[in-house]
Structures are given as structure tokens and as C-alpha cells.
Amino acid sequence: IAMQSIEDQIMRHTCFSKSNLKVIQEILLEQTKSKKYQKMFNQIKDWMELSFEEKKEQLDFYCGIFLDSYGLLKKTFSSDLIENYPILDETFNQEALRVQKFLNQWRAWHIANFTRSFLDLGRIILQTYEKLKTSNFVLTYDDLINKSLELLRRPDIAPWILYKLDGGIDHILVDEAQDVTPEQWAIITSLVEEFFYNKNSDSNPRTIFSVGDVKQSIYRFQGANPDYFIAIHHYLKDKAIQSQSMWHDLELQMSFRSSPILLQFIDIIFSNPEASKGLKLDNIALTHIPYIKNRPGLVELWPLVKKEKKVERKNPWNGMLDNTKNLLPAHIIVAQQIAKKISEMINCDFLECRNRYVQPGDFLILVRKRNQSGFADELIRALKNYNIPVSGIDRIKLTDQLVIMDLIALGQFVLLEEDDFNLALVLKGPLVGLTEEELFDLGQGRSSSLWKALQAKKHLNPYKEVYKFLTKILNLFYAASPYEFYSEILNKLEGRKKLLSRLGQEAEDALDEFMNLILNYEEKQGSSLQSFLQWLIKNDIEVKRDFEQDNVNYVRFMTVHGAKGLQAPIIFLPDTTDIPYVNTKLFWEENEELGSIPFLVPSLKFETNFTKQLREKEKNMTMNEYRRLLYVALTRAEERLYIMGWENHKNLPEESWYSLIKKGFEEASQSFDKDTHIKIEKDNDIWRLSSYPQYDRNIKNTPDHQIKEGLPYWFFEEYKIDKDQIPLLSPSLYNRTINFENSKILLDNKEKIEKFERGIVIHKLLENINNVPRGHRNEVCEMFLKNFCDHWPIEKRNEIKNEVLNFIHHEQYNWLFDLKGQNEISVKANIKDKHNNIIRGIAVIDRLIVLEDEILVLEYKSDYIVPLSIKTVKDSYLRQVAFYVQILKKIYSNKKIRSFLLWTRKPKLMELDPTILDHYKP
Known part of the structure; x- marks a missing residue:
């Protein structure tokens, strides 16, 4: 009530003067030929006729007669009219100033009201917060x-x-x-x-x-x-x-990090009074002293990428769009430029400060904001397109990542099958991939949930495979912990592959952090999917990644704040054209007696002269820190510094980093003009400042380091064999040294490929199927063959399935699969050949069973023709098993070794006589 009466008092005493308005009306009434003046007359007349309460509601209308949108006095009357009626201009200005004064008081009253409400609310929140901390015995x-x-x-x-x-x-x-x-x-x-x-x-x-x-x-x-x-x-x-x-x-003043030319350039930038604001230099020139006097250096300023750039994008699948012009956003072009430059430098450019060629770990890309305009995602994508290892963003807010949103939606669906919204997200997302039309056809006209609608159409395409996929996920949910649940989906059900193919490789970092988070949550909180998802969504989890290790060899991408205290031989600064915008609504004024006093200004409509001063003060403090942030960014570089940017505004702000650095180059062009060992030039709009002739060396004369697409240097180096290295032998190498029987029938390429594929598939099934409960083996075989052998006819897939299942369920052989053993086990040992030479043997055995007193070696064979006895077995097979036995004798010298060939085509187990195998030893 008291606050309301204050507003009324302000309105009644300071809003307007009837006498002044009457003078203005009388003069305007005579200007019958001017529609503009007649309109103003009517506006004042209408205002005067309003009641007090109506005037309060029409304040904006009345103020608009005298003031423009910026709160400044309007220039309303012509010079002739003012000359004829001097009192008109004087009276109008008096009333305009009265309106300004009134508005300032009226806005101050509202700010006081807003601030009081804000403090009342804040007090309640803080009291509740303190009680929560006390009850939980927590201190921040x-x-x-x-x-x-x-x-x-x-x-x-x-x-x-x-x-x-x-x-x-x-x-x-x-x-x-x-x-x-x-x-x-x-x-x-x-x-x-x-x-x-x-x-x-x-x-x-x-x-x-x-x-x-x-x-x-x-x-x-x-x-x-x-x-x-x-x-x-x-x-x-x-x-x-x-x-x-x-x-x-x-x-x-001494810098142990940066090369002299970089330090000199930084000094030049901040010799500009506009750039040095906030650095508190007290009119003393900034001077750095380099510790390493002769270290070379390079600074480049690339031309700004325009806001829109037309490029040709050709569709690789057809020629219909070859001539279509598309607009490629400027920040994407910058990301591609950086990735290309880095790919050209890796293992090609020599790094003096490391005395070696450039590696991925030498690069640090710094930005002001973590994902300005989506730049981070585009840069990571561009780097990965060049096969350049990259760290990803230093902080990831998981719930903001599309790939995590998809996984959360999937989790919400399995928790509640009737959750139509999250099911629709899953169906439309990368994990399923229904089109808009397919989702619409599924959902329209249904009388029950979306899941029930999918069940009703589970025999129809394309919903058949979708239903199978989601059913597997639901079954998995009932049997697995959250980590196992998502791990199975991402790996065995190829969820990771599907997500990355749609969202790009840059989503991989978020996936890895998500899985790490689940694992940590399970260790501390338990294995409930519902509680995990609730915790994740409620807490808006942000993952901070540690890039401070010295031994990493990937490109690091982080904010300047995150890089405080770090350094790198090569720094890229791409986020240089934006300046901070002060959009805060809460301002603070320091008072010696009362301390910090808040003022809440919800919009510019309530801005007063006093809060304008507070806003200007806040802007100055923000810009001062913006310039200090530039200083921190520039001083992270050891040897090279690359600056670039893209247009975000019609005109590049003069206070921007890019503008300040450009002015530095313009000043440096005069400062270093006569310096013989420093080269400064502007070539194709690229400013370049360098201090060493070593960059003129012809790197191309060192072919070992000719590299593209970010391949490591050792890719092009000749492999050098150690003279003392023991020769390596494997079953395949062993068989190549033997002349194969000339009597064998040569197969054509197609038959060879089919035979090879068939053997691999059978081996894979036998490797994994015995881990599956007997009742589910048929379904698992079908799923495996459908996923990996979709190009085979159904008859052939059924043939393979029956062959494998008949084999492992055969009453004479199933004991081999009931025993605990290991599949596809790698073994190696140094063994002696027939000539008593030591060779390094390595092999992968299909199935190995280690018992108390003996070793069982199983080798699967899927030949169409099954030998009747060991006498008709191929020599290459016997050499292979004999090789296994030799290695295992070295490893298990105190155990008997029995070896078997298991023929899958016609279930048959053939134990091999050790005396026969002795003839086939290496």
C-alpha cells in the first residue's frame, strides 16, 4: 500500500503541467494545414480527458509525445513555427524535461519495488538452502x-x-x-x-x-x-x-615460455591505449624479457571470413544438384581452414622449441566461449575428417548433447512403455531412424499408446525390425545394470555406430563421458536406471576433462579460462570477433556503510540515470576483463600464434580482439621495418610476422616427413629389423613355406570368397554361441546371421544355423562345450624347428580347454567334404595343429596335450595321433 501511494504521488506532482499543455494545444489548434500538428493536438487532448487511473495505464503513450525511443527530447516543430511562436518550443521542452524527470522517479520507484521483491525471495531461498545444508551436515x-x-x-x-x-x-x-x-x-x-x-x-x-x-x-x-x-x-x-x-x-618481466618475437608483438598490441585498458599498466609501457633469446617465432593474422560465402557443393550420388549454390556458414569455413592448416603442419613443419617435427599434441585451440555458434562441434568434425586426434571440448554438459538426449529418451521409454513422447523420439532418432511419414502412419488414428500401435504392426515393414530391436532392448533392461544396458546397446546392437553416423564423430566424446559417468554412479549410488536418469536430468551434469597431462598427443580445444596456467608450442585463436554484451539485470553498488547494494532492473524500460551509470560501469569492467583475457590467450604460445575469425556483425567492433591484433600488425609493420632478422609481410591479406630464416628451409627435402591427412611420421619410415630379433612364425606363414599338393582342384574367385565367408561366420558363431543359454541359441544365431550375412539367401543362413546348432548339441561332442574353456585364444612361445633354430611362434586357437592334467586343443573346420580318416586330412591342417601343439608343449610342459579337428558340415570329432603330428612339426 505504501509503495502504491508513492507511485500515485509521483504521478500527481511530476507527470505533467496542465498550463503548459494548454499553451501547446492553443498554438497547435491554429495549425490546421498540418496533419502532424493536428495529430499531436488530438493526442494531448485525449490524454487530458483520461481519468487518473487511465493516465497510469497510458503513460507510454503520453511520454511518446515528447520523447523518442531512447528517452531523448523530440525535435518536433519546424524552424518557422518556432520563430513565430518562441513560447511553443520553450513550453514543449519544459514539459519534455518534466516527463524525463517523472520517468526517472517512476522507474526508480519500480526498481525499488522489484529489488525489494527480489530480496524477499532471495532471503527465503537462502534460508531454505541453509536448512538443507545443516540437515545434511554439508558445507560449501x-x-x-x-x-x-x-x-x-x-x-x-x-x-x-x-x-x-x-x-x-x-x-x-x-x-x-x-x-x-x-x-x-x-x-x-x-x-x-x-x-x-x-x-x-x-x-x-x-x-x-x-x-x-x-x-x-x-x-x-x-x-x-x-x-x-x-x-x-x-x-x-x-x-x-x-x-x-x-x-x-x-x-x-622475464618470460620462460614464449619466443622473443611473440613477446615483442604482445608488447606492441598493448602499447595501444585502447588495448591496455584494464591491464593496470599505470601509463608504463608493457615490456617482456625473453629467457631464450634466439628462439624463432611466428604470428599470423588470417583475413576475416565473411558472414556468407557461396560455394559449390556437389552431390556425389547424382548430378542433379551440381550447379546448386549453397551458403556455407562462416564459422564452418574457419573450422575447415584450421583443420587443413594443422594437417599440413603435422610431421612436415619443424618445431624449434621441441627440436622435432610438429605433432598433434603441440596444438592448443583457444576460444572465449565453449561452443560459440556451434564452432566447437564443427572444428572437432573437421579435425576428425583429417584423421587428426583431438581432445574434444574441455567441458561437456551432457544433457545438452543430442547423442545423450537420444540415450535418455531410450531409457525413459524402457522405464515406461506408454511414454509416447520418448518413444517417438527414439523412433525418429538415429537408433531406429523412421521417417516422418512412417512415424505418422504408425501414430495416426491409434486408440492406445504408440507402443501398442507398434505391436499391432510388428509383422509389417518397416515396423517389423523396429519391434524386434526395441523388444531386445526391453529384455535387456530387465536383466542388466544401467552400464551393461547402455553398453550392450552401443556395442552389440551397434548403437554407437548408428549414433555417430547420424551425429558425426564429434559425438563420440560425449558417449564416452556418458558411459564413464554411469560406471561411477553405479559404484557410489547403485544400479537403478530410473534413479540414474533422474539424477542426470535433475543435476544437469557437466563433465570437466583434464587436459593438463604433458604426455598427450592430440589437439587440445578449450576456453582461455580453462587454459590458464597451460601452454603449447602452437596456439590458434579463432573466436576473435565478438565482444561481450552486458545483458545483466542485477547491478551492485558498493557503499561504505551498507556494503554491496543490489538493484534489479528487469528491462531497459525501467532504466534510470543512476542505473545507466551502473550499467556503464559494469560494461567497462567487463571490457577490461575481455582485454585481460586476450593477454592471457596470447601468452599461452611458445613458438607460433595463429589468429583468425569470422564475421558476426555488420561492422567489426573496434574493441574486438581481431581489431586490436590487426592494429598491432599495422604498428609492427613500422616498428620492424628496418630489422634485418625479423620479417613482416602481408600476403594475400594474411599478415605474417616471423623471426627466423629456418622457416625458409625446404621441408620437402626430407621425404621421411612427407605426410598428409595427419598420418604419423613413422608411417613413411622404412621398418628396420633388429639383427638379433628372433624370426616370427605363424600357422599361415608356416603353410606358405610348403608346396601345396598339385592334385587339388583350384577354385574360382567367387567360390573362394564364399568359402572364406562361410568359414568365418561358422567360427564366429562357435566362438560365442556356447555362452548363450541353450533356449536362446536359435534366436541369437538368426539375429547374428541377419545382421552380418544379410546378403545371403535365407536358405543358406538356415543351413549355417542348423550346422552350428547340430554340432554343439550333438550328444557325442557337446561335452567339449560344457567344459570351461576359452575361444579364439592367442598363444605364443619361443620354440625350436627341425633344424634346432629358435623361432618365435604365435597362433590363435579356436578353443582351448585347460584341465587338471591335460590340455584339449579344438580346431574347427567347415569343409564341404569331410575326411573319412586322418589319412585324408589336408597336410596344411595337420601342420597347423602340429604348430599349436609345439607352442603349448612349451607353455604346459607338465601336461598331456590332446588335439582335435571338429568338422561342422557333418558333425564329426577327429582326435589327431601325436605320432602323426610329429611329422608335421615346423
């Missing part, structure tokens, strides 16, 4: 700081705490001091206060050491304040001087 990181500070500020207990601490603290070290918050500084100053008053003896002085760089203060969103950092510096310095303590101000 901020709580540790604030509660410590509260203790140190309590007059009844602080002296005792400081007394107890005073005897135990001799040295205080503050690292990264520019990022320390005011609250943290308050704790530090409380602890250090006694250092200046109760000085120990000179033999044991107490010290404070603070190291920080105000130019690198980029964590304002966490509370860091560079001005406060400078103020604390002066405060501690004054304390030391007053107490006659030693004080040293050390300037650390």
Missing part, C-alpha cells in the same frame, strides 16, 4: 571462507583465535593473488596483521609472499577484483613501512 567452499571470516570478525573470540594462530604461523604464501576474492583477502589480512606489530627476532622473521599478475585477472565471475588486489598491495606495503619492516616490490 564459500561456507568455509565466510564462516572463517565470521570467527575472525567476532570481537569476543577473534583475539583468542588470532593469539592461538599467531604462534603457529611464520610464513604466508599467496599464489595467483590476482584471483583472490575480497573475502579471502580479509582472512589473509586478519592473519598477517600481527606480523607488523609483534615482530619476532631478526633470526626468525615472519614473512608474507604474494605473487600475482593483475594483467591475468580473468575470474571476476568468481569474485576476483583487480582493483582490490592493487588496494591490498598498497595496504600491506603501508603496513610494512609503518612498522619499519622490510618490503620488496619485484617485477617479474
Whole structure:
């Protein structure tokens, strides 16, 4: 009620003057020939006739008579009219100023009202939050700081705490001091206060050491304040001087990271007063001293990619679209340019700071925002197209990734089959891939759930395979943990392949992090799919990935904030054309008595002169940090720095990184013009600054390093055999050394291929089928043959299925599959050949069963013609098994070894006589 009366009071006393409006009306009434003036007359007349409550509702209408959309006075009257009626312009301006004053008070009243409501709401939220923390015995990181500070500020207990601490603290070290918050500084100053008053003896002085760089203060969103950092510096310095303590101000200008030319260029950029705002240089020129004086370096500024670029995109499948012009977004072009450049450099360009050729791990790509305009996804896609290993984004918000949305939708469906929405997402998504028309035909006119509709059409195409796929997933859900559930879908059911084929290889990182997250959740929270999905969605999980290891060999992609403290030989800066936009609605004003006071301005409609000043102050602080962020980005480079960008605006902002760097090149072109060892040029709109003739070396003269598409350097190197290396022998190599029987009938290529495929399929089934429960083996065989042998006729698939099942279920041989054994087991050992030479044997055995006193070796054969006895078995088969036996004798010297050939065509088990095998030893 009180606030409402204040608004009424403002309206009645400051909104308008009847006498002024009457003067304006009288003059306008005489201007009968002007529609514009007659319209204004009617507007004022209509306003005057409104009731008080109606006037409150029509404020915008009335203010629009006198002010433009920016709140400035309108230039309404012609010069002739003003000359004839000077009082008109004077009266109109008086009323316009009155409106401005009124609006400022009216907006201030609303801001006070909004802020009061905001504080009331915030108080309730904070009270609830504190109760939750207390009931769960939880403290946040901020709580540790604030509660410590509260203790140190309590007059009844602080002296005792400081007394107890005073005897135990001799040295205080503050690292990264520019990022320390005011609250943290308050704790530090409380602890250090006694250092200046109760000085120990000179033999044991107490010290404070603070190291920080105000130019690198980029964590304002966490509370860091560079001005406060400078103020604390002066405060501690004054304390030391007053107490006659030693004080040293050390300037650390030497850089152990970057090459001299890079440091010189950075100094030139920030010699521009516009660029140095916020770096707190105090009108002192920025000067870096390189530790390595003779290290070469390179800086390149590529031309901006225009907002739209027409390119030819040819459809590889038909010529219909060959002449179609498509617009390729500028950020995609930049991503492709970077990927191409990196592919050309890997193993081709020599890196002086590493004394070797460039590797993927030498690149660090830095951006301001993690996925500006979808650039991150496009860049990762482009790099993977060149087969360049790339880390992916340093932080992934899983629930924002399309690939994770698909997996969540699938999980929601299996939890509730009647969930039509999530089932529709699955049906339309990459895992199933129904078209719009197929989904519409399935869903329209149904009287029950979408799942019931699918069940009703499970015998019709294309829904038949869809129903089978989803049924398998539902069965899997009932028997598996969340990790096993998604692992089976992604791997055995080829979900990963389907998702990546639709969403691109860049989705692989999110998939891997998703699976890691499930595994960690199961270890700590249990194996409930419903609870996992609820936890994932509710907490909006963001995964932070660690790229700080020194031994990684992939391109790293991260934000400048994430790269703080890191470095790389080669840096790319692509996100250089945007400037931060201050769109905050909450502003803070510091008051000595009241502390930080908030002001909530929900829209520009309520902006006052005071809040405009706060907004301008916020903008200046944001832009200052924007320039400090540029400094941090530039100083990550050791040897090379590449800058590029794409147009986001009609005109490139003068404050943008790109503009500041371009001005740096223009200045450098004059500074280095006469320097003999530094080369600066502009070629095809590419600015290039380099400091070494080594770049003129002809890398092409070193053929071992001629590489494209990001292949590793060893790909082109000749393999060198160690003279002392033991020769390697495998069954296939062993058989190649023997002349095959001339009496064998040669098969044509087609028959060879069919025979080869048939053998592989049977081996694969035998390798895995014994792990499947007997009742499900028929279904699993059918599914396997359908997925991998779809090009075979159904008769042939059934023939293979029956052959395998008849074999493993045969009453004379099934004991071999009931025993615990290993399939496709790799064995190796050093053995002696017939000439007593040592050879390194390696083989893969179809099935190996290790019993207490003997070893069983099983080799599957799927020949059409089954030998009647061992006498008619191919020599190559006997050599193969004999080779296995030789290796196993070396490994299991104390066990008897029995070997078998298992013929699948006509179920037959043939044990091989060891004395016969001895004739076929290597």
C-alpha cells in the first residue's frame, strides 16, 4: 500500500503541467494545414480527458509525445513555427524535461519495488538452502571462507583465535593473488596483521609472499577484483613501512615460455591505449624479457571470413544438384581452414622449441566461449575428417548433447512403455531412424499408446525390425545394470555406430563421458536406471576433462579460462570477433556503510540515470576483463600464434580482439621495418610476422616427413629389423613355406570368397554361441546371421544355423562345450624347428580347454567334404595343429596335450595321433 501511494504521488506532482499543455494545444489548434500538428493536438487532448487511473495505464503513450525511443527530447516543430511562436518550443521542452524527470522517479520507484521483491525471495531461498545444508551436515567452499571470516570478525573470540594462530604461523604464501576474492583477502589480512606489530627476532622473521599478475585477472565471475588486489598491495606495503619492516616490490618481466618475437608483438598490441585498458599498466609501457633469446617465432593474422560465402557443393550420388549454390556458414569455413592448416603442419613443419617435427599434441585451440555458434562441434568434425586426434571440448554438459538426449529418451521409454513422447523420439532418432511419414502412419488414428500401435504392426515393414530391436532392448533392461544396458546397446546392437553416423564423430566424446559417468554412479549410488536418469536430468551434469597431462598427443580445444596456467608450442585463436554484451539485470553498488547494494532492473524500460551509470560501469569492467583475457590467450604460445575469425556483425567492433591484433600488425609493420632478422609481410591479406630464416628451409627435402591427412611420421619410415630379433612364425606363414599338393582342384574367385565367408561366420558363431543359454541359441544365431550375412539367401543362413546348432548339441561332442574353456585364444612361445633354430611362434586357437592334467586343443573346420580318416586330412591342417601343439608343449610342459579337428558340415570329432603330428612339426 505504501509503495502504491508513492507511485500515485509521483504521478500527481511530476507527470505533467496542465498550463503548459494548454499553451501547446492553443498554438497547435491554429495549425490546421498540418496533419502532424493536428495529430499531436488530438493526442494531448485525449490524454487530458483520461481519468487518473487511465493516465497510469497510458503513460507510454503520453511520454511518446515528447520523447523518442531512447528517452531523448523530440525535435518536433519546424524552424518557422518556432520563430513565430518562441513560447511553443520553450513550453514543449519544459514539459519534455518534466516527463524525463517523472520517468526517472517512476522507474526508480519500480526498481525499488522489484529489488525489494527480489530480496524477499532471495532471503527465503537462502534460508531454505541453509536448512538443507545443516540437515545434511554439508558445507560449501564459500561456507568455509565466510564462516572463517565470521570467527575472525567476532570481537569476543577473534583475539583468542588470532593469539592461538599467531604462534603457529611464520610464513604466508599467496599464489595467483590476482584471483583472490575480497573475502579471502580479509582472512589473509586478519592473519598477517600481527606480523607488523609483534615482530619476532631478526633470526626468525615472519614473512608474507604474494605473487600475482593483475594483467591475468580473468575470474571476476568468481569474485576476483583487480582493483582490490592493487588496494591490498598498497595496504600491506603501508603496513610494512609503518612498522619499519622490510618490503620488496619485484617485477617479474622475464618470460620462460614464449619466443622473443611473440613477446615483442604482445608488447606492441598493448602499447595501444585502447588495448591496455584494464591491464593496470599505470601509463608504463608493457615490456617482456625473453629467457631464450634466439628462439624463432611466428604470428599470423588470417583475413576475416565473411558472414556468407557461396560455394559449390556437389552431390556425389547424382548430378542433379551440381550447379546448386549453397551458403556455407562462416564459422564452418574457419573450422575447415584450421583443420587443413594443422594437417599440413603435422610431421612436415619443424618445431624449434621441441627440436622435432610438429605433432598433434603441440596444438592448443583457444576460444572465449565453449561452443560459440556451434564452432566447437564443427572444428572437432573437421579435425576428425583429417584423421587428426583431438581432445574434444574441455567441458561437456551432457544433457545438452543430442547423442545423450537420444540415450535418455531410450531409457525413459524402457522405464515406461506408454511414454509416447520418448518413444517417438527414439523412433525418429538415429537408433531406429523412421521417417516422418512412417512415424505418422504408425501414430495416426491409434486408440492406445504408440507402443501398442507398434505391436499391432510388428509383422509389417518397416515396423517389423523396429519391434524386434526395441523388444531386445526391453529384455535387456530387465536383466542388466544401467552400464551393461547402455553398453550392450552401443556395442552389440551397434548403437554407437548408428549414433555417430547420424551425429558425426564429434559425438563420440560425449558417449564416452556418458558411459564413464554411469560406471561411477553405479559404484557410489547403485544400479537403478530410473534413479540414474533422474539424477542426470535433475543435476544437469557437466563433465570437466583434464587436459593438463604433458604426455598427450592430440589437439587440445578449450576456453582461455580453462587454459590458464597451460601452454603449447602452437596456439590458434579463432573466436576473435565478438565482444561481450552486458545483458545483466542485477547491478551492485558498493557503499561504505551498507556494503554491496543490489538493484534489479528487469528491462531497459525501467532504466534510470543512476542505473545507466551502473550499467556503464559494469560494461567497462567487463571490457577490461575481455582485454585481460586476450593477454592471457596470447601468452599461452611458445613458438607460433595463429589468429583468425569470422564475421558476426555488420561492422567489426573496434574493441574486438581481431581489431586490436590487426592494429598491432599495422604498428609492427613500422616498428620492424628496418630489422634485418625479423620479417613482416602481408600476403594475400594474411599478415605474417616471423623471426627466423629456418622457416625458409625446404621441408620437402626430407621425404621421411612427407605426410598428409595427419598420418604419423613413422608411417613413411622404412621398418628396420633388429639383427638379433628372433624370426616370427605363424600357422599361415608356416603353410606358405610348403608346396601345396598339385592334385587339388583350384577354385574360382567367387567360390573362394564364399568359402572364406562361410568359414568365418561358422567360427564366429562357435566362438560365442556356447555362452548363450541353450533356449536362446536359435534366436541369437538368426539375429547374428541377419545382421552380418544379410546378403545371403535365407536358405543358406538356415543351413549355417542348423550346422552350428547340430554340432554343439550333438550328444557325442557337446561335452567339449560344457567344459570351461576359452575361444579364439592367442598363444605364443619361443620354440625350436627341425633344424634346432629358435623361432618365435604365435597362433590363435579356436578353443582351448585347460584341465587338471591335460590340455584339449579344438580346431574347427567347415569343409564341404569331410575326411573319412586322418589319412585324408589336408597336410596344411595337420601342420597347423602340429604348430599349436609345439607352442603349448612349451607353455604346459607338465601336461598331456590332446588335439582335435571338429568338422561342422557333418558333425564329426577327429582326435589327431601325436605320432602323426610329429611329422608335421615346423
